[in-house]
Amino acid sequence: MLDWYNCLEKQSNAQADTYCDSTCQHDHWRRGHKQICKRIHRGGNAEQYNADKKYKEAVAVAVEACAEDTKGQTCYICTQALHWKTKEGLVRMCSCRGTAGFAHVSCLAEQAKILVAEAEANNLRAEAFDKRWKRWSWCSLCEQEYHGVVRCALGWACWKTYVGQSEGDRVRRYAMNQLGNGLFEADHYEDALTVREAELAMKKRLGVSEHNILVAQGNLSNSYSQMGRLEEALQMDRDVYYGSLKLEGEEHEITLTAAFCYTASLIDLHRHAEAKVLLNKTLPVARRVLGENGEITIRMSGSYAMALYEDDGATLDELREAVATLEATERTARRVLGGAHPITGSIEKGLQQARKTLAAFAAP
Structure with missing residues (x-):
């Protein structure tokens, strides 16, 4: 997924052998391939183009899934039923009830983007920054995480916002994590596995803290479990739990989360x-x-x-x-x-x- 452009390029090269002759190949490129490449270039090159495309698809899925629940409601951020620019409908899928919590994915994303930008501009400490970053996945009203296809749409929103940053940038690493979690929440387990494997490899390459490595390994083990790779999941969950216990102590939230995942793997087996x-x-x-x-x-x-x-x-x-x-x-x-x-x-x-x-x- 993250190497989408490379995959596209390899696919094009592989197809070259299937043309009748060079004239046929050039004609195809003139009529089709060049137009695709122009759209990709205008869209910010391959990763950005793909992220924007996937985001729109994910939003459409989320809006459709929430259509019955959101009927007759308005966005608590912009107060409109249809988004003024994108014309998208409303979503919810948090823990709000009654008439609370309805919003557009675009409004939620813009709200999170502004808060994170302010945190970066003011050089806020990690705890304050993380609190603002939570707006990419947590409802500001009920203070619970979004789930299902809405979480997936927000994951793509987050990724398309920061994909253009350098690999070592904190927000890009965080955005990859949001994307993997969103795909997992929407039951796109194979895609989530691809993202989480790439995330862990990137973190190891960048030499991030042991804490962040353990979090990435814990997420990856969940993907292994859903893909039926139960023994691999158990081994990784065991390592994450005892690693967290040693690093953070028994009362830290990451240790308790790791303990839950470890016991879930034991029960699966x-x-x-x-x-x-x-x-x-x-x-x-x-x-x-x-x-x-x-x-x-x-x-x-x-x-x-x-x-x-x-x-x-x-x-x-x-x-x-x-x-x-x-x-x-x-x-x-x-x-x-x-x-x-x-x-x-x-x-x-x-x-x-x-x-x-x-x-x-x-x-x-």
């Missing part, structure tokens, strides 16, 4: 006993540090219940504990994230399965 041991150690820390309402805490609680009810050797008490845990977690997720959030939906499905498993176990 049906190593439930190991998952339960780790969760019994880390879940109380997450509840103390991040609170019951924290997204990682909610996810870890769901994983703990899954490790209980999916274990073939689960006892009646463990199955009852799994159901009770999921009932409490479902209420929290619905209150914090909303009923339409994918995390809430996942916990609801887990609760249904846990109840079925308990009922089957308790039946005569």
Whole structure:
């Protein structure tokens, strides 16, 4: 994906052998290839041209997916139903409810772009900069992350904004991370894997901090998992967890996130006993540090219940504990994230399965 122009060039070279003769080839280039190249050049060369194109496609998908939810609403930023310039419709897909949170992707992107530009102009410290950068993926109203195809559209918006920066520029590295996360959120797992592999290679090449390397490895392991490369995901998750534990300590958010990912990989491979041991150690820390309402805490609680009810050797008490845990977690997720959030939906499905498993176990 990031080498799109090189791929296009190789494809053109490969096709050269299929022409009748040089006249045929030149005629094709005169009528088609040159026009494509002109559009690419006007669009800021290959990466920028591709990013702009993909962004427009992603916005169209997001608007269509949100059409029913946004009917009759207006953007909370520009107060219009249709964007004044792009004529795009509205999206939401955060945790806002009622009449709150409707916006145009273009408005959200422009808002984030302005905030980041101000942070750079004022040389804000990392913590203040990161808080502004979150506007590329977090709703400023409900303070929760966007998800699904809206997150994907924002990922492309972010990438097209900073793709022209030098490779060593912080915002370009951050933008690549946003793009990978957005593609992953929209279930474009193969594309996300390509971006995340490129991101990790770039960070290693630039010699960024160990903290940033661990974050990139954690994201990459999620892509491995979704692509069915479970053993690779487990190995990387293990390395990221123990690396984070050593570097940041047990109470840091990156360590707790890594612990969740590690236990998820263990559960994927049906190593439930190991998952339960780790969760019994880390879940109380997450509840103390991040609170019951924290997204990682909610996810870890769901994983703990899954490790209980999916274990073939689960006892009646463990199955009852799994159901009770999921009932409490479902209420929290619905209150914090909303009923339409994918995390809430996942916990609801887990609760249904846990109840079925308990009922089957308790039946005569």
